[in-house]
Amino acid sequence: MTRPDGRSPDEMRPVKLERGYLKHPEGSVRVECGDTVVVCAISVENGVPPFARGSGQGWLTAEYGMLPRSTHTRSPREASRGRQGGRTMEIQRLIGRSLRSVVNLSCLGERTLWIDCDVLQADGGTRTAAITGSFVALCDALASMRSRREIPYFPVRDFLAAISVGIVDGHNVLDLAYAEDSRAAVDMNVVATGGGAFVEVQGTAERDPFPRGTLDALLDLAWSGIQQLISVQQEALGDVALFIGENPPAGLASRRMPGEPS
DSSP states (O other): OOOTTSOOTTOOOOEEEEETOSSSSSEEEEEEETTEEEEEEEEEEEOOOGGGTTTTOOEEEEEEEEOTTSSSSOOOOHHHHTSOOHHHHHHHHHHHHHHHTTBOGGGGOSEEEEEEEEEEEOSSOHHHHHHHHHHHHHHHHHHHHHHTTSSSSOOBOSOEEEEEEEEETTEEEESOOHHHHTTOSEEEEEEEETTSOEEEEEEEESSSOOOHHHHHHHHHHHHHHHHHHHHHHHHHHGGGGGGTTOSSOTTGGGSOOTTOOO
């Protein structure tokens, strides 16, 4: 099989994570997956939604949007239409659910972490890129809070990444670009933790139903991609990655985050 960009069926596009991309947010990342580019920013606000008030627990939520000319043709801004589309709402809920799955919200106190994901350029996999990049931005924001001793420990339980898989021209393929996604017989987005637990699997047969064996093969392929993404995240995070999964160990208070005063 020859893919449009020359990759093998099990080969991912190049992935780049640029930390600290924006000046003002508590954490920010510019993520590139091939020609897909997304900026992820984390903002920390005091207070929580009404349903969480008085619980002593924090909240994490996401917003997602695409620039009008991030695709081949211009799409009007949703604000100009006066409402968000169903796709946008689905994706931002997915991002929020995914990140909440690996964060101990009780550590935050009554604070809200906003995750803003803006697609600068779209070539397939924008939601999976947003999740993968947002995880790194979130770790940076929480590390900053921990170094300022605003939270008692680093509350990230595990790594988290997302990838697309599908069936194109009868072949199982990893990390679909738009030219493949738009004609795939099966299209699937997979979110999983570093420990191999699935957070969400969104799979659709665009034409003919597919058997259980195909599902298992696609999940195995997705897991191989997620492992590669987590390696990129680990390299990008550096020393901060060492604190992931220590939630909270005995004696953590005596350890210092990068940048924390002695």
